[in-house]
Amino acid sequence: MHTQHSLGTALSVSMSYSLGILLCVGLLHQTARAVSMDKLADNKICGDAGCSHVLSVATALDDFTAPDCRFINIKMGQMVYVYSKLIPEEGAGVFWSGSVYSERYVHQMGIIGYFPATMVKETQTFTEDEVRIPTTNMDFYCE
Numbered sequence: 225m226h227t228q229h230s231l232g233t234a235l236s237v238s239m240s241y242s243l244g245i246l247l248c249v250g251l252l253h254q255t256a257r258a259v260s261m262d263k264l265a266d267n268k269i270c271g272d273a274g275c276s277h278v279l280s281v282a283t284a285l286d287d288f289t290a291p292d293c294r295f296i297n298i299k300m301g302q303m304v305y306v307y308s309k310l311i312p313e314e315g316a317g318v319f320w321s322g323s324v325y326s327e328r329y330v331h332q333m334g335i336i337g338y339f340p341a342t343m344v345k346e347t348q349t350f351t352e353d354e355v356r357i358p359t360t361n362m363d364f365y366c367e
Contacts, residue, residue: 261292261293261364261365262364263359263364264294264319264338264364265311265319266311266358266359267310267311267356267357267359268308268309268310268356268357268358268359269309269355270307270354271350271351271353271354272355273355273357275307275321275357276307278305278350279306279307279349280306280347280349280350281303281304281305281346281347281350282304282306282320282344282345282346283301283302283303283304283344283347284299284300284301284302284304284344285300285343285344286300286343287299287300288339288343292366293337293366293367294337294338294364294366295337295339296322296323296336296338296339297324298343299324302325303325304322304323304324304325304339304344305322305323305324306320306322306344307321307322307323308320308321308322309321309341310338310359318340318341318342319338319339319340319341320338320339320341320344321336321338321339322337322339323335323337
């Protein structure tokens, strides 16, 4: 009887230990997907200090396929809400951040990412009050 109790306890400890390892590996796998990417610029222009107000609405002039997780895909004719405009370093490209809106691409709505400013044409401006703020590493963080 004592042997069965010891065996049961050992099996229970072994299963708990294995479950703990699997849980840790699973959590590490989840966090391993998040990546801090290189900064595209040191400063940006926003409509407010939190960059939560839409600066403008633009229409995509052509298709753009995101080269990495910092960017969003846009399709020609799609409406894009612009939240910030990166202030480029000398020789760097001009990128804006925003989210797309289109009933054809519902799965992309609400995702904010960067796109080349040359790929869109602003159609409506919502604010003239612009705030220049520094970018942070979180501005280029990918999940």
